[in-house]
Amino acid sequence: MTTTEQRRPMIEADGLSKFYGPFAAAREVNFSVLQGELVAFLGPNGAGKSTTMKMLTGYIAPSEGEARIAGHNMMDDRIEGSRHLGYLPESGPLYMEMTPSGMLDFFAEARGLVGAKKRDRVEAVVEICDLSSVMYKPISKLSKGFKQRVGMSQALLHDPDVLILDEPTAGLDPNQIRGVRKTMRKLAETKTILLSTHILQEVEAMANRVVMINEGRLVYDGDVQGLREHGNDDLDQAFHQLTQFDA
Numbered sequence: 471m472t473t474t475e476q477r478r479p480m481i482e483a484d485g486l487s488k489f490y491g492p493f494a495a496a497r498e499v500n501f502s503v504l505q506g507e508l509v510a511f512l513g514p515n516g517a518g519k520s521t522t523m524k525m526l527t528g529y530i531a532p533s534e535g536e537a538r539i540a541g542h543n544m545m546d547d548r549i550e551g552s553r554h555l556g557y558l559p560e561s562g563p564l565y566m567e568m569t570p571s572g573m574l575d576f577f578a579e580a581r582g583l584v585g586a587k588k589r590d591r592v593e594a595v596v597e598i599c600d601l602s603s604v605m606y607k608p609i610s611k612l613s614k615g616f617k618q619r620v621g622m623s624q625a626l627l628h629d630p631d632v633l634i635l636d637e638p639t640a641g642l643d644p645n646q647i648r649g650v651r652k653t654m655r656k657l658a659e660t661k662t663i664l665l666s667t668h669i670l671q672e673v674e675a676m677a678n679r680v681v682m683i684n685e686g687r688l689v690y691d692g693d694v695q696g697l698r699e700h701g702n703d704d705l706d707q708a709f710h711q712l713t714q715f716d717a
């Protein structure tokens with residue numbers, strides 16, 4: 471295992487801001503995720519998590535600042551950066567009328583995977599995401615948990631070393647959450663992961679580092695224990711302390 475000093479930053483938010491007219495959805499957000507880290511991106515609803523993630527993935531352009539994945543600027547060098555990146559957006563991209571089999575086929579070809587390589591990668595993600603029982607059902611008919619896993623399989627198809635996952639457990643029941651967490655822990659053995667959540671238990675269960683935003687601003691970057699100390703050893707209290715003020 472390499473030391474923290476030797477690990478390279480794989481996800482970098484460098485002064486990221488996003489303005490919608492006079493409203494700032496994100497303001498000068500700075501943080502980086504080092505190779506092999508699993509970091510929780512925490513904040514209340516509307517804090518700017520999805521907006522920041524969309525800038526990090528190159529899905530939207532920052533008003534100010536730079537987003538880099540594996541060192542690639544996601545505005546100037548998005549194609550190279552995207553080779554390293556799997557992104558699970560908050561909703562989709564799922565094609566409801568397709569089956570998981572058809573959708574994976576479609577995305578594999580879109581990513582230039584063909585022949586044996588395509589077959590191997592599809593087989594791998596079906597196994598990781600445990601999709602074999604639903605491969606030929608329309609996605610629209612699947613449970614929310616399975617829909618989430620289908621979304622995850624798409625993000626993993628090109629075997630990226632960086633994952634940005636926007637609320638991967640939102641709206642799932644406890645059994646489904648357990649399944650997604652198990653998959654994520656397995657993935658964390660080999661990948662760099664940033665996952666957003668507004669659920670505190672998620673942070674404790676999954677990550678040892680937390681980046682927290684409120685009203686578009688970074689309010690905490692550190693370990694879970696340090697966050698707890700903000701609230702007299704109580705995570706709920708710490709969350710409240712760090713998010714109650716109006717910036």
Ligand SMILES: Nc1ncnc2c1ncn2[C@@H]1O[C@H](COP(=O)(O)OP(=O)(O)OP(=O)(O)O)[C@@H](O)[C@H]1O
Binds near residue numbers: 490
């Ligand atoms: N296209 C847009 N135009 C105007 N305002 C926007 C746009 N996208 C997001 N916002 C606003 O920016 C703020 C941050 O939104 P964002 O979706 O990033 O929050 P979030 O932390 O991901 O919240 P949630 O957990 O509810 O998804 C919200 O007030 C939202 O209404």
